[in-house]
Amino acid sequence: MEVYFTIDKTAVAEFKDRGSKFLAFVFPVKNVEEVKNCLGEVKKEHPKATHHCYAYRLGTDGLQFRANDDGEPSGSAGKPILGQIDSKQLTDVLIVVVRYFGGTLLGVPGLINAYKLSASMVLQLVPVIQKNIESNYRLSFDYTIMNEVMTVVKQFNCTVVSQELQLFCEMVIGIPKASEELCMIKLKDIYGLEIGVARKGA
Structure with a gap:
């Protein structure tokens, strides 16, 4: 492997499902410190949101990653977000999806779909760039x-x-x-x- 794929811009996308609103934020990040800072910014902007779920992958070997459900049913938020980062073979990327609960339960399949679509939509807004390892x-x-x-x-x-x-x-x-x-x-x-x-x- 002599090259890797990443992004160098931020973006925001919005997805709605049965009253719940999902806001997806994507950030280029180099390390866990930057991940924490970006996450902190989103939480400060959206303190009343029900959940702040996220996933990231770091490093040219892609071995450093995390998927966090932030109180959603296990595997229904962080994993689908990470899946979208991986489907584009990206690294040094953080996606945070903020959810405002709309009163109707979406169920696990509904949540997986919502988080996956939100992450997919926000990734479509940023150009993928190729960098040399x-x-x-x-x-x-x-x-x-x-x-x-x-x-x-x-x-x-x-x-x-x-x-x-x-x-x-x-x-x-x-x-x-x-x-x-x-x-x-x-x-x-x-x-x-x-x-x-x-x-x-x-």
């Missing part, structure tokens, strides 16, 4: 070879994650997996450049 490296070098380093960084479409540019420079870059080998050869050719592996989030 990257390996992070820390570069340490003298300012005098800055141009040589940046030439390689641009040539291989690397992401500059962070940089400190003084007389002596430190930079963390993400190299696309597809061109990692070739890029590393070019970087190792630069005299005076030190390369180390950077931790995720470094």
Whole structure:
């Protein structure tokens, strides 16, 4: 796997069923901290809602995920929301569906359908983007070879994650997996450049 799919915009969709109103919010998120912040925002906006159900999937390997029913019958809300994220093979995505109860019980099949449709509708409003899976490296070098380093960084479409540019420079870059080998050869050719592996989030 050299690429992954995600989103970079937020959106809101509304779905109604037998008096109950469902508001679906979608957010691009990078970590659990961002998930908590987005969830907090929605709860602040809709304090009177009966339920705030959500699901997210994180990371290029997609191994970090959660589905929360927030008081709805088990498996009737979080799972159908997560199912919609997975059906589009997305990651780094959070969907929160807020429900205002309308007085009529929908039953478990009705709830599954409502949460699934709400999540599906909101995902249709945001474009899916393809991103390169990257390996992070820390570069340490003298300012005098800055141009040589940046030439390689641009040539291989690397992401500059962070940089400190003084007389002596430190930079963390993400190299696309597809061109990692070739890029590393070019970087190792630069005299005076030190390369180390950077931790995720470094």
